[in-house]
Amino acid sequence: MSVLALREFSYWMLRYRSTWRSTIVVSVLNPLLFLLAMGAGLGRLVDRNTAPDTLHGVVFLAFFAPGLLAAATMQTAVIEATRPVFLGVRPGGSYRSAVAGPLGPSDVLAGHLLYIALRIATSALCFVAVLLCFPPLRTTALLWLTPAALLTGLAFATPCMAWAATLETGQPMSTLFRFVIMPMYMFSGVFFPVEQIPAALRYVVYCTPLWHGTELCRGERPVLHAAYLGALTLAGLLLARRTYRRRLFA
Structure with missing residues (x-):
C-alpha cells in the first residue's frame, strides 16, 4: 500500500x-x-424441544452467536461499501477531489x-467482547471469530465497492438490501x-458468501470457507480496480 x-x-x-x-x-x-432475546431467551425453548445433534451438537446460543456475528459483519461491510462509494464517485464527491490531486484511483480504493476493514474489525471485536458476557461462549473459539468475521466482511465489501462505483442513482442499493441482503440474512x-x-x-x-462466513465463524471446515471468501475478496478487488479507473478517469 502506497503513502498516497x-x-x-x-x-x-x-x-x-x-x-x-x-x-x-x-x-x-x-x-x-x-443475544439476550434470541440466544438466551428463545434459545431455552429451542434447546428443550430440539434434538442435541440438530444444531451441530451445541446449545442454540452457541449456534446462533457466530452466525449473528457473520450477518452483522455483512451488514457493516455492505453499508460502508455502497453509499459512501456511490457518493464519492459522483461529481463533487470525495473521490473526485482526491484524484484531482496526486492520488490515483488505486490509491483511493486501497485507502x-x-x-472499511478497520470498521469491520472493530465492530467484530466489540461483538466478541459482548460474547464474554455469556459463560457458555467463553471458549478458545472466540480467538478465531474476529479474523473470520473480517474475511467475511471483505468478501462482501470489495464486490460491493466495485458495483457501487458504477451506479448512476441510489435506487439499486435499496434493491440490493431488499432482495439480496435480507434474504441472505434470513436463510x-x-x-x-x-x-x-x-x-x-x-x-x-x-x-452465498454469508453461508460460508457463518460456517467459517462456527469453525466448520475453515480451509474450504476461507478459500471461498478469499477468492471472492480478490475477485471483487480486481473488479473494483477496473471500475474505479473507468469511473474516475471518465
Whole structure:
C-alpha cells in the first residue's frame, strides 16, 4: 500500500472521528439485545424441544452467536461499501477531489478499503467482547471469530465497492438490501441449520458468501470457507480496480 493510499485512509478516519462513539454503542448494544432475546431467551425453548445433534451438537446460543456475528459483519461491510462509494464517485464527491490531486484511483480504493476493514474489525471485536458476557461462549473459539468475521466482511465489501462505483442513482442499493441482503440474512444458516431448507433451495444457499462466513465463524471446515471468501475478496478487488479507473478517469 502506497503513502498516497494512507492519505485517503486518513480522510476517512477524520470523518469517523465525529461518529465513532455512536457506532461503538450500536456495535455493543445490538448484539447484546439480540443475544439476550434470541440466544438466551428463545434459545431455552429451542434447546428443550430440539434434538442435541440438530444444531451441530451445541446449545442454540452457541449456534446462533457466530452466525449473528457473520450477518452483522455483512451488514457493516455492505453499508460502508455502497453509499459512501456511490457518493464519492459522483461529481463533487470525495473521490473526485482526491484524484484531482496526486492520488490515483488505486490509491483511493486501497485507502477506503483499509478504512472499511478497520470498521469491520472493530465492530467484530466489540461483538466478541459482548460474547464474554455469556459463560457458555467463553471458549478458545472466540480467538478465531474476529479474523473470520473480517474475511467475511471483505468478501462482501470489495464486490460491493466495485458495483457501487458504477451506479448512476441510489435506487439499486435499496434493491440490493431488499432482495439480496435480507434474504441472505434470513436463510443462510444464521437462525437455523440450512439442512432444514428444501433441497432445491439449499444449494442456492451454499453459493452465498454469508453461508460460508457463518460456517467459517462456527469453525466448520475453515480451509474450504476461507478459500471461498478469499477468492471472492480478490475477485471483487480486481473488479473494483477496473471500475474505479473507468469511473474516475471518465
